[in-house]
Amino acid sequence: MRTRLCLNDVGKTFTMHLQGGLAIPVVAGVSFAVDAGECVVLGGPSGAGKSSILKMIYGNYRCERGQILVTEDEKIVNIASAAPRQVLALRQKTIGYVSQFLRVIPRVSAENVVAEPLIAQGTGEAAARKVARDLLARLNVPEALWGLPPATFSGGEQQRVNIARGFIAHYPLLLLDEPTASLDAANRAVVIDLVNEKKQQGVAMLGILHDLDVREVIADRVVDVSGFSARAA
Numbered sequence: 001m002r003t004r005l006c007l008n009d010v011g012k013t014f015t016m017h018l019q020g021g022l023a024i025p026v027v028a029g030v031s032f033a034v035d036a037g038e039c040v041v042l043g044g045p046s047g048a049g050k051s052s053i054l055k056m057i058y059g060n061y062r063c064e065r066g067q068i069l070v071t072e073d074e075k076i077v078n079i080a081s082a083a084p085r086q087v088l089a090l091r092q093k094t095i096g097y098v099s100q101f102l103r104v105i106p107r108v109s110a111e112n113v114v115a116e117p118l119i120a121q122g123t124g125e126a127a128a129r130k131v132a133r134d135l136l137a138r139l140n141v142p143e144a145l146w147g148l149p150p151a152t153f154s155g156g157e158q159q160r161v162n163i164a165r166g167f168i169a170h171y172p173l174l175l176l177d178e179p180t181a182s183l184d185a186a187n188r189a190v191v192i193d194l195v196n197e198k199k200q201q202g203v204a205m206l207g208i209l210h211d212l213d214v215r216e217v218i219a220d221r222v223v224d225v226s227g228f229s230a231r232a233a
Ligand SMILES: Nc1ncnc2c1ncn2[C@@H]1O[C@H](COP(=O)(O)OP(=O)(O)OP(=O)(O)O)[C@@H](O)[C@H]1O
Pocket: 014, 024, 026, 044, 045, 046, 047, 048, 049, 050, 051, 052, 053
């Protein structure tokens, strides 16, 4: 199996500039890999550093120690030292991020919000919108809402639009940040199916999933982050 993501000795310390430069170490020595077709879940107690690790991989937080290696086509890119432009290119083609919160884009319909990442990867607009409608239907978003901007949707409807947007495109590496939080059982089952389909397509996934039932079904492996706690060290 081909490794898609590899963290080597990654460490993160937050510096609180408004508190006289107070240094807050969070994780140290984080080392693990995720292969194609595998779903790895980050475990460990609240505050252990799971979200911080996910944000470093997506380039939202700077990684000041170690390497975060991502396979992009035939190349290997180190996100820890990548230029912002390289990180943006990775986000278009290589790394997807599914969170529970939708960043609402004013005046853009739900259908177009969902289709946009697929269009950005080169699929024609009509074909991408068809895939978007299919996903919205699978996630039980009422058809009457598809043409409307999601700003006025309920929290759960916005969450499902966001999941459709996160799963529509093909990214070799997909980060899942609590994608099933506060979904009902029927929609949790749809997300489990979507994850299994991605596995079959060879997508590598790394997730945070507090829902133990869902974790049980989709996790091939759990990496316990508390072993990397910089505070316990
Ligand atoms: N931007 C930030 N600035 C300062 N400290 C931060 C920042 N982000 C996270 N932290 C600190 O890093 C530690 C780890 O937080 P993180 O959110 O990564 O943990 P987590 O394991 O995902 O927790 P949870 O399961 O509760 O979401 C926490 O103590 C948090 O206060």
